[in-house]
Amino acid sequence: MPAAVDDYGDVTLVPLPEESWDTSVSLWHGDRWSCLxxxxxxxxxxxxxxxxxxxxxxxxxxxxxxxxxxVP
Known part of the structure; x- marks a missing residue:
């Protein structure tokens, strides 16, 4: 598990709901998508x-x- 998740606290990540794509972003870089x-x-x-x-x-x-x- 990435250190950022450990440092974030005692949480359990869950599968992404459809609404997560409302706030996520992606950019095409010619050979790949860069996504946040x-x-x-x-x-x-x-x-x-x-x-x-x-x-x-x-x-x-x-x-x-x-x-x-x-965490930004």
């Missing part, structure tokens, strides 16, 4: 934690490379 995604916890719903991830096309699917998890 608000993370959700069981305790508080949308949290202050953000996932910074790059998404690449990879064969018939996608490859995800996590850059950071942090």
């Amino acid at each position: 995604v608000d993370l959700w916890t069981e305790q508080e719903g949308r949290s202050d934690l953000v996932l910074d991830v790059d998404v690449f096309e990879h064969g018939p699917g996608h490859r995800f490379v996590v850059q950071l998890v942090y």
